[in-house]
Amino acid sequence: xxxxxxxxxxxxxxxxxxxxxxxxSAGCSAAVLSAIRSVTREQIAWYPAxxxxxxxxxxxxxxxxxxxxxxxxxxxxxLTVSLALVPRNGEPSDVVVVxxxxxxxxxxxxxxxxxxxxxxxxPDLSFDLDRVIAxxxxxxxxxxxxxxxxxxxxxxxxxxxxxxxxALPDGAFLFVDEAYADxxxxxxxxxxxxxxxxxxGRTFAKAYxxxxxxxxxxxxxxxxxxxxxxxxxxxxxxxxxxxxxxxALNDRGYLEWYLHQVRQAKDVLYEGFTRLxxxxxxxxxNFVLVRVGDAPGVRxxxxxxxxxVRDRSSAPGCEGCIRVTAGLPDxxxxxxxxxxxxxxAAPR
Amino acid sequence: xxxxxxxxxxxxxxxxxxxxxxxxSAGCSAAVLSAIRSVTREQIAWYPAxxxxxxxxxxxxxxxxxxxxxxxxxxxxxLTVSLALVPRNGEPSDVVVVxxxxxxxxxxxxxxxxxxxxxxxxPDLSFDLDRVIAxxxxxxxxxxxxxxxxxxxxxxxxxxxxxxxxALPDGAFLFVDEAYADxxxxxxxxxxxxxxxxxxGRTFAKAYxxxxxxxxxxxxxxxxxxxxxxxxxxxxxxxxxxxxxxxALNDRGYLEWYLHQVRQAKDVLYEGFTRLxxxxxxxxxNFVLVRVGDAPGVRxxxxxxxxxVRDRSSAPGCEGCIRVTAGLPDxxxxxxxxxxxxxxAAPR
Numbered sequence: 196x197x198x199x200x201x202x203x204x205x206x207x208x209x210x211x212x213x214x215x216x217x218x219x220s221a222g223c224s225a226a227v228l229s230a231i232r233s234v235t236r237e238q239i240a241w242y243p244a245x246x247x248x249x250x251x252x253x254x255x256x257x258x259x260x261x262x263x264x265x266x267x268x269x270x271x272x273x274l275t276v277s278l279a280l281v282p283r284n285g286e287p288s289d290v291v292v293v294x295x296x297x298x299x300x301x302x303x304x305x306x307x308x309x310x311x312x313x314x315x316x317x318p319d320l321s322f323d324l325d326r327v328i329a330x331x332x333x334x335x336x337x338x339x340x341x342x343x344x345x346x347x348x349x350x351x352x353x354x355x356x357x358x359x360x361x362a363l364p365d366g367a368f369l370f371v372d373e374a375y376a377d378x379x380x381x382x383x384x385x386x387x388x389x390x391x392x393x394x395x396g397r398t399f400a401k402a403y404x405x406x407x408x409x410x411x412x413x414x415x416x417x418x419x420x421x422x423x424x425x426x427x428x429x430x431x432x433x434x435x436x437x438x439x440x441x442x443a444l445n446d447r448g449y450l451e452w453y454l455h456q457v458r459q460a461k462d463v464l465y466e467g468f469t470r471l472x473x474x475x476x477x478x479x480x481n482f483v484l485v486r487v488g489d490a491p492g493v494r495x496x497x498x499x500x501x502x503x504v505r506d507r508s509s510a511p512g513c514e515g516c517i518r519v520t521a522g523l524p525d526x527x528x529x530x531x532x533x534x535x536x537x538x539x540a541a542p543r
Numbered sequence: 544x545x546x547x548x549x550x551x552x553x554x555x556x557x558x559x560x561x562x563x564x565x566x567x568s569a570g571c572s573a574a575v576l577s578a579i580r581s582v583t584r585e586q587i588a589w590y591p592a593x594x595x596x597x598x599x600x601x602x603x604x605x606x607x608x609x610x611x612x613x614x615x616x617x618x619x620x621x622l623t624v625s626l627a628l629v630p631r632n633g634e635p636s637d638v639v640v641v642x643x644x645x646x647x648x649x650x651x652x653x654x655x656x657x658x659x660x661x662x663x664x665x666p667d668l669s670f671d672l673d674r675v676i677a678x679x680x681x682x683x684x685x686x687x688x689x690x691x692x693x694x695x696x697x698x699x700x701x702x703x704x705x706x707x708x709x710a711l712p713d714g715a716f717l718f719v720d721e722a723y724a725d726x727x728x729x730x731x732x733x734x735x736x737x738x739x740x741x742x743x744g745r746t747f748a749k750a751y752x753x754x755x756x757x758x759x760x761x762x763x764x765x766x767x768x769x770x771x772x773x774x775x776x777x778x779x780x781x782x783x784x785x786x787x788x789x790x791a792l793n794d795r796g797y798l799e800w801y802l803h804q805v806r807q808a809k810d811v812l813y814e815g816f817t818r819l820x821x822x823x824x825x826x827x828x829n830f831v832l833v834r835v836g837d838a839p840g841v842r843x844x845x846x847x848x849x850x851x852v853r854d855r856s857s858a859p860g861c862e863g864c865i866r867v868t869a870g871l872p873d874x875x876x877x878x879x880x881x882x883x884x885x886x887x888a889a890p891r
Contacts (some may be wrong), residue, residue, distance in 0.1 A: 199769035207592040223583030232580050236570030240752035244555040267615050270776035283656030307773055308631030308656065374834040404588035407782035420549035424829040426654055428618035429552040434755035435783050
């Protein structure tokens with residue numbers, strides 16, 4: 196039964212290991228908590244100002260502040276780009292969603308009035324530039340993709356992105372969602388200087404551990420950012436997000452520590468999956484996709500053991516797969532132990 | 544020069560009395576601050592859950608939780624209603640904006656693809672039911688109004704709202720924005736049980752002092768709320784908003800204290816404006832509209848004295864008017880003192 200959601204949120208879980216939403220499983224940095232606790236009763240009652248946080252974000256990514264739009268999580272960035280780039284004048288419009296992609300892309304594009312065309316994955320969930328280019332039409336307003344992708348976690352080469360941007364019709368954009376780029380190290384943001392139809396999205400919900408605060412950013416040329424401003428409420432980012440973003444960007448030590456935890460946790464998962472004879476994808480993100488067979492059953496059995504993972508078996512090319520967030524190595528070890536119990540108990 | 548904003552935010556001010564955005568000038572309640580400071584690093588890193596805050600909000604307003612949609616400020620509620628009710632299938636659609644109204648109404652309706660029709664005010668900014676009904680067409684998707692209105696601050700009688708809802712074509716809605724109803728005491732929320740095409744919006748940015756946190760709520764029948772869920776990102780409300788809302792709704796004492804301050808501040812403003820020979824509107828909100836003549840000049844001169852008010856002279860029927868937020872009585876006294884200086888210094 197559809198409950199009408201734009202993108203169906205998962206049921207809330209309480210207790211156990213949250214390895215189902217690719218959150219930072221260690222929490223935000225202590226510096227963020229301290230910044231939040233410094234906000235006064237008066238500041239809470241005022242509409243927020245963004246110039247300081249916008250400047251900090253611009254500095255961190257090496258662009259000018261007028262190339263940055265802070266958003267209420269990147270979900271709002273995706274919706275804003277959709278509303279800004281798809282016209283509501285009756286002209287036919289389509290948006291190409293590169294699969295596998297994040298579940299907000301298609302619904303946001305449709306909400307803006309576009310038809311969604313699928314850029315199908317290549318073999319083994321790889322990025323297939325030719326198939327994506329083949330999905331483009333003269334009515335394409337933008338192409339959206341995740342880099343690294345989700346749920347396989349592979350990085351698309353920068354040259355492929357440039358080729359894709361060049362292949363677009365006049366006035367159409369390439370929107371690169373870099374939600375997981377902190378883990379992979381890729382960054383297309385400097386290219387906005389030379390690629391006028393490139394938009395890059397970032398979220399601070401993943402590596403920075405700010406999912407509860409809701410803060411993302413969209414990067415593009417200033418004329419594009421000005422166009423996006425026409426499709427977003429001017430006070431959509433909350434005061435805690437603006438102070439937390441600055442504190443998080445300044446605490447490089449915590450970020451580096453967490454990225455190291457994630458790398459270790461992925462090694463634990465790879466080793467465990469190998470030992471259990473399961474096929475998996477080596478990932479540049481903070482998650483690993485693994486083929487377990489009865490994905491809904493395994494997800495439920497893991498959940499009963501306090502390990503919450505994501506059933507991704509209905510995504511294109513992901514038959515029989517679950518996705519496990521890689522956070523702290525201890526959680527990864529607990530996941531492997533529980534998975535071994537579940538798979539050994541199940542009739543094979 | 545347009546900077547492209549959906550709704551132009553005012554320049555940020557620092558220092559002095561913020562009487563320009565109808566914020567709570569005393570800050571949020573201490574209970575809210577305490578609730579915010581109890582949020583942990585782990586909770587900050589998790590996508591928020593809303594069932595507890597939604598239930599608290601439903602309880603406070605006497606409806607069931609499935610009649611409530613929490614939003615990232617009421618700005619998001621206005622945009623969500625626009626996107627949900629205006630179709631993007633090429634059918635002509637219009638939205639009737641009752642003037643004087645809030646500046647987000649028209650831009651949000653246009654962003655959703657509708658033509659905006661104006662429900663002009665009656666004499667002296669009064670609500671003119673006949674003129675609003677005359678603006679309705681068969682293509683009207685919804686009518687939106689503020690109750691009490693802004694910037695005059697008058698409450699529209701409940702019977703007029705019911706008559707307006709009945710006058711709408713099949714499938715069209717009445718959206719009553721009750722942003723300032725805490726000050727006035729009006730509440731159309733119970734009527735959603737019997738008026739199927741009624742939607743009511745509330746913000747907690749004003750009386751509750753949560754403007755920086757971004758939290759609003761939309762009330763309607765469950766089938767309407769389900770339709771709205773299809774036009775909003777599922778995690779748009781941040782974790783601080785959800786804990787702050789519960790704390791704020793539970794702290795009736797602080798709310799009552801602040802409402803009392805506002806009533807006293809309005810009396811100070813009325814008395815001062817009368818003494819200075821200025822025409823003003825008696826207001827049911829936390830603001831007073833007053834005709835000062837050269838509104839841009841007076842606003843600027845007050846700002847130079849640390850008193851920030853809003854120039855509303857370009858709104859329909861508001862020629863020569865500024866709007867002053869009524870918060871703490873001391874701020875109102877400082878405003879009158881500064882206004883007297885400004886007006887006596889100016890050539891009359």
